[in-house]
Amino acid sequence: MKLRHLVWRELSVRRGQFITGLIAVLLGVAAVVAIHTVSIHSEKAVERELAALGANILILPKAVGAQNYYSADLNEKVMPEDYVARIAMSGLQGVQNLSPKLSLPADIAGTKFTVTGILPKSEFQAKAAWGGLAIFSKRKGCVAVNLPGEVAAEGKARGLARTRVIQDLALDEALLGADVAQGLAVTANGQIELRGRSFRVVGVLPTTGTIDDTRIFVHLHTVQEMAGAGAVINAIEVVGCCKDGATSLVDELNALLPEAKVVTIGQVIATQVSTNKLMSRLTWTFLAIIVVVGGAGIANAMYANVAERRREIATLMALGASRWQVSWIFLLKALIIGLAGGFGGYIVGTMAAILVGPQIAGMTVLPIAWLIPAAAFGTTVISLLAAWPPARRAGGIDPTLVFQEA
Amino acid sequence: MGFALTDVHKNYRRRGSSVAALDGVSLSIAAGEFVAVVGPSGCGKSTLLQIVGGLLAPSSGSVSFRGDDLYARRSADDRAAVRRANMGFVFQTFNLVPYLSAMENVQLPMAITGLTEAVQSERASALLTRMGLGDRLDHRPGELSIGQQQRVALARTLANEPTVILADEPTGNLDPETGSAILDMLASIHSEGRTVVMVTHDPQAARRAKRTLRLDRGRIMSDERVG
Known part of the structure; x- marks a missing residue:
């Protein structure tokens, strides 16, 4: 037998006490890990969005608040599809792409998805042609280059994921988000049934880590028919030709569509940035709470344990145990609680982040490896x-006083 | 040479006033003696045992073990090392660790000393068998009778093969028959050449010793040797 055996045996006998203390530590660590994991992914998502969509603009019904760029169209408010034609024929310069959307909830084999109607570029290109195609010409000073045929070369799915616009899409064709394709076990050239209609799958989008992964994209006019709401849309995504021109383009779009709300990706992301900051502050707040409450909890439990085991400690000392050996027994117990709480907290926190992250932050969350040693070391x-x-205190117990108490 | 106490005083502070537990005790205990310390409650018997065992520093005077002063320039950990190597304690309330088996309780002093697990197991098993508990190795204290618990405690005392056994009222909680069996074991342990110092208020138990020290109000009133 080693002295550490004494710790294990005591932990196994007073299991309830140990588990209660462990759960308290574990939940605290889990909260910090979960918030930090979501926060880190959220920051990365913002960086990615800014890099990829810096020039993008959203046009929404006036009453809608934009919290997330990717889910901005998931609202019940609608506006006329006619706005698309107005923009296309306005003669505005600096618009690279337009993407009107109308979304509906759908249920396939008991799983809920979002069906999003999109208008292929070919349809409003025709309208733009009537307006002299000025809309797709580069704004003065823009450095971004629109490569001819780029979208077609990339394939429909990849093109839609990257540029937010598709060149052509027939009324009975569908593009699937990565999660939908996996969930329905359907690949390109497969068939899906949606609200009594059959669609040919023309492509599967690559994983984006956004809500787009759970969407089924079909032609806007098909979705309008399904909804029976007429020629309406939830949002128009406008891809500007460059970030620099986005602000002035917003002013011009505001003037063109006074009944709608026009926001830049930067404005949308500002909400996410402030959420990230809040989450970051929350991480530190939780960390402080863990240090104070968790630490106090462990200290309190240990003091109680020392008081409870005074006779045992005095006996160990009478048998020749040094003060350090006695103290070591309690420190080893704390080490076990710290390590178990740290590792357990990491696992629970990461699982919580993976489960809740997509719902509260609208993004795919993955485990962060460096948080394992950080959580275990910090908690220990x-x-x-x-x-x-x-x-x-245990090491300083006077055995003679304890024996007198008997 | 065993213990030598010279003019040992021990005073306690009680509600602002000083109470003398030991008042100028001088004595020597040779190696291999079986000494009973008797006297009324509060006469300083247990205090004397704790001082001899290196658990309680005297207020003044010197205590030496094998010629070395136990308290002068020695830390509590140094005295723990002396205890670990040479002494075994027997308590009135046994003080077994409730969540360890009989076997593990006997292994405990050896774990403190750092003996290998093989030696621990072999020695603990042999000691418990010697105490008549060979079929109770895996039983916890709560699963043993009072007499069996004291026998486990006695086995634990012998685990590190101490030369000195310090017993504080070892039969105080036992019925006469079980108490007698424990005294037989102490006598057997003494017959192996070990020093036994036993505090007791039981005249029957004291009669088993070869020497009886009678204490009253912290002073040695008589020192009688038998045979």
């Missing part, structure tokens, strides 16, 4: 520091 240090005073 807190646990050991908190257990240090009671462990020293």
